[in-house]
Amino acid sequence: MQIGQYLTEEHRKCDQIYAQAEEAVSKGDWESARKLFEEFKEKTLLHFRKEEEVLFPEFEEKTGIVMGPTQVMRHEHAQARDLLERLEKAIESRDREAFLSAGESLMILIQQHNMKEEQILYPMSDQHLSSEEMVEKLSALGEV
Ligand SMILES: [Fe+2]
Ligand SMILES: [Fe+2]
Numbered sequence: 506m507q508i509g510q511y512l513t514e515e516h517r518k519c520d521q522i523y524a525q526a527e528e529a530v531s532k533g534d535w536e537s538a539r540k541l542f543e544e545f546k547e548k549t550l551l552h553f554r555k556e557e558e559v560l561f562p563e564f565e566e567k568t569g570i571v572m573g574p575t576q577v578m579r580h581e582h583a584q585a586r587d588l589l590e591r592l593e594k595a596i597e598s599r600d601r602e603a604f605l606s607a608g609e610s611l612m613i614l615i616q617q618h619n620m621k622e623e624q625i626l627y628p629m630s631d632q633h634l635s636s637e638e639m640v641e642k643l644s645a646l647g648e649v
Pocket of ligand 2: 512516552
């Protein structure tokens, strides 16, 4: 399997769970919303860790591009982590409006972020790194 395919599937899984969490919030089903949100948060943070601890350092080492796309991606992960905290607070206080508003910001950020990874960073990674070795290292951190 290629690196791009492997990590793109993780993006899709996270998207699906977020959609379910949002639906639960809209319906006012806070018990399900909390569980689904926690699952979404865990998967998203694990995916970020795989990129930050495995993919980005390998990419930088093999391509020599240190101040490029990986820096932008790290900065966007930090922004997403802040929004995840806002969403968690909204869930705790059962604040539907706050959740949906922070959730919309997060989805816009993540969709643009994922698009850049899927169209630029992952194809470059597949071009410069060994897919087999990378997928093995990424999988060692756990399953999204
Ligand atoms: Fe990312
Ligand atoms: Fe990603």
